Amino acid sequence: MSPDGSTVMANAASFSQTAAPVIDAQGVNLVFQTADGPVQALKDVSLSIPKGEFVSFIGPSGCGKTTFLRCVAALETPTSGTLTVNGMSPDAARRARAYGYVFQAAGLYPWRTIAGNIRLPLEIMGFPRAEQDARVDRVLKLVDLAGFGRKYPWQLSGGMQQRASIARALAFDADILLMDEPFGALDEIVRDRLNEELLNLWARTQKTTLFVTHSIPEAVYLSTKIVVMSPRPGRITDIIDSPLPRERPLDIRESPEFLAVAHRVRGGLRAGHVEV
Amino acid sequence: MRRTVLPVLGVVLAILAFWYVAAIPMNIREVVTEAERAGASVWGGPATERQGRSAWALAVNNAPIALNGWSQERPRLPAPHQVAQELYQSTIGEEVFSRRGIVQKGEFSNRGLVYHAGVTLGATMVGFLIGAAAGVLLAVGIVHNRAMDMSVMPWAIISQTIPIVALAPMIIVVMNSVGVQGLLPKAVISAYLSFFPVVVGMVKGLRTPDQMQLDLMHTWSASTSERLWKLRLPASVPYLFASLKVAIAASLVGTIVGELPVQRGGLGARMLAGSYYGQTTQIWAALLMAAVLAAFLVWFMGWLERRTLRAMGVPA
Numbered sequence: 001m002s003p004d005g006s007t008v009m010a011n012a013a014s015f016s017q018t019a020a021p022v023i024d025a026q027g028v029n030l031v032f033q034t035a036d037g038p039v040q041a042l043k044d045v046s047l048s049i050p051k052g053e054f055v056s057f058i059g060p061s062g063c064g065k066t067t068f069l070r071c072v073a074a075l076e077t078p079t080s081g082t083l084t085v086n087g088m089s090p091d092a093a094r095r096a097r098a099y100g101y102v103f104q105a106a107g108l109y110p111w112r113t114i115a116g117n118i119r120l121p122l123e124i125m126g127f128p129r130a131e132q133d134a135r136v137d138r139v140l141k142l143v144d145l146a147g148f149g150r151k152y153p154w155q156l157s158g159g160m161q162q163r164a165s166i167a168r169a170l171a172f173d174a175d176i177l178l179m180d181e182p183f184g185a186l187d188e189i190v191r192d193r194l195n196e197e198l199l200n201l202w203a204r205t206q207k208t209t210l211f212v213t214h215s216i217p218e219a220v221y222l223s224t225k226i227v228v229m230s231p232r233p234g235r236i237t238d239i240i241d242s243p244l245p246r247e248r249p250l251d252i253r254e255s256p257e258f259l260a261v262a263h264r265v266r267g268g269l270r271a272g273h274v275e276v
Numbered sequence: 277m278r279r280t281v282l283p284v285l286g287v288v289l290a291i292l293a294f295w296y297v298a299a300i301p302m303n304i305r306e307v308v309t310e311a312e313r314a315g316a317s318v319w320g321g322p323a324t325e326r327q328g329r330s331a332w333a334l335a336v337n338n339a340p341i342a343l344n345g346w347s348q349e350r351p352r353l354p355a356p357h358q359v360a361q362e363l364y365q366s367t368i369g370e371e372v373f374s375r376r377g378i379v380q381k382g383e384f385s386n387r388g389l390v391y392h393a394g395v396t397l398g399a400t401m402v403g404f405l406i407g408a409a410a411g412v413l414l415a416v417g418i419v420h421n422r423a424m425d426m427s428v429m430p431w432a433i434i435s436q437t438i439p440i441v442a443l444a445p446m447i448i449v450v451m452n453s454v455g456v457q458g459l460l461p462k463a464v465i466s467a468y469l470s471f472f473p474v475v476v477g478m479v480k481g482l483r484t485p486d487q488m489q490l491d492l493m494h495t496w497s498a499s500t501s502e503r504l505w506k507l508r509l510p511a512s513v514p515y516l517f518a519s520l521k522v523a524i525a526a527s528l529v530g531t532i533v534g535e536l537p538v539q540r541g542g543l544g545a546r547m548l549a550g551s552y553y554g555q556t557t558q559i560w561a562a563l564l565m566a567a568v569l570a571a572f573l574v575w576f577m578g579w580l581e582r583r584t585l586r587a588m589g590v591p592a
Contacts (some may be wrong), residue, residue, distance in 0.1 A: 075491050094497055101495040103488050111510045111588040120506065121496045152589040172496075 020087055021048035022176060022208045023072060028081035030067060040233035041067045047227065047236065054202055054209045056219035057227045058265060064234020065212045069178050073101050099176035100169025104184045106161035108153040115149030118168045125172055139167040142201065159190040177209045195221055196250055220261045221253055228268035238268035295356050301331035302353035303345030308334055311341050354557040362561040389565045395542040396531050397569060399459050403466025404527040408520060410467060411474025419482040436472050440530060445537045466530035470523035477519025481512025517581035524573045532566060
């Protein structure tokens with residue numbers, strides 16, 4: 001661990017003790033009523049996330065990781081328990097533009113240019129035209145897509161489309177970034193590069209990031225905190241604070257610390273399965 | 277060029293050949309009767325006896341006069357060249373060489389097909405615009421309101437099961453009794469036929485955005501109208517044009533049916549007049565004119581579709 005990284009971690013730790021957590025979940029339950037009877041999607045989920053953290057949620061399908069993200073985004077409502085985002089209810093936080101959401105598919109509108117797509121939330125939120133242009137330019141540079149604003153989505157590769165969708169989520173300066181398997185549909189090579197870029201982006205913007213993934217290396221490489229979940233009912237089995245420094249070159253993935261964390265994640269995932 | 281022209285030409289020639297062949301048995305009875313009146317001896321015996329014989333038998337056995345069926349004054353089925361001649365007479369012939377035409381009088385002759393096609397086109401366009409607007413509005417209502425979703429569609433379907441020929445005179449009579457005449461009643465009938473494909477296509481189109489797209493809109497706290505204008509409507513454009521092409525053809529049919537009982541001009545009036553006076557050639561010419569008009573309207577919608585989609589960034 002570099003001395004530089006350790007001070008950042010220490011700062012983050014002292015900061016989280018004084019400031020209220022950005023996301024605070026206490027005993028959150030969510031039961032879906034389906035045709036086959038009730039399904040417990042989230043059981044007794046308690047978690048608090050301090051400002052500036054990069055938190056990954058990992059677990060098999062049906063473990064509730066996406067559902068938890070959707071609860072934070074007020075796309076689902078917990079059946080019981082308390083969940084606050086920036087000290088507000090998720091619904092109020094959404095109206096206060098607390099977060100940007102990135103889905104697995106880029107979901108760009110084919111009839112809008114890349115710049116037009118990024119401008120869309122700004123139009124809806126009523127930013128003045130000149131500011132829209134300035135913000136679009138800024139986030140395009142941020143995700144390395146400067147000069148592609150006038151292209152249509154079909155003219156870009158899958159990786160570039162996903163970068164554009166991240167730019168769209170960043171355009172209105174929310175301090176939380178919610179990402180639901182954003183690189184799940186991309187190939188390994190593109191995924192590695194985007195992981196590195198995402199880490200850069202996170203270092204520059206200091207946004208609290210919640211990141212859902214299926215991939216253990218991805219989770220360990222990106223996160224300061226890893227939440228391991230297991231299905232039926234969806235619950236948290238382990239929360240791992242990463243000992244890795246914030247500054248992470250790609251080859252950190254061969255280091256013993258990295259492998260130790262990955263081993264613990266794998267163990268947590270296996271434990272979740274044994275219990276079922 | 278050659279690859280498209282040859283098949284089209286082939287089909288046209290096949291239709292013309294079939295038409296000419298069909299004209300022989302269709303007209304043979306009149307041809308034989310005329311020849312008999314003129315004093316020639318014909319095969320098949322006296323008129324009463326001929327009625328029992330098949331048209332083909334009469335044609336084959338009276339072969340020398342059978343081809344007269346292509347040049348009768350009032351044929352049961354006019355030959356293609358007779359229709360073409362009538363079409364020329366009632367368009368260019370009427371407008372250029374007649375004292376009523378646009379060359380002499382400065383306006384289209386009310387005995388010419390151009391004038392009648394214009395009358396029909398006007399009512400068709402008004403009816404189409406009403407129908408398309410009503411169709412889009414109903415679809416927007418159906419997508420946004422559950423009560424409308426459950427209630428409107430069954431009525432829309434039932435409305436299309438009523439034969440328009442039965443309904444058209446009623447609409448005209450009812451509207452006339454409240455003092456509405458002329459173009460509007462025809463446009464209403466035309467709208468009645470054209471709103472339906474637009475409703476069906478637009479409901480489908482407005483529902484194409486998937487849950488993820490709607491969730492994304494939700495995370496930006498977009499209002500229902502923003503969702504409609506920025507997501508649902510642009511997403512539905514390809515569906516809109518597919519249904520508009522059907523709708524504009526239906527509009528034309530509706531207008532023509534609406535013109536049948538009124539007899540105040542239009543291709544429908546022209547067709548019915550032709551059938552009153554046994555002018556089959558005139559009916560066929562009007563029919564052909566209607567077909568040309570329909571082809572033009574559908575082509576125009578296709579052109580508009582290509583322009584719009586290109587402007588929306590769809591790869592050409």
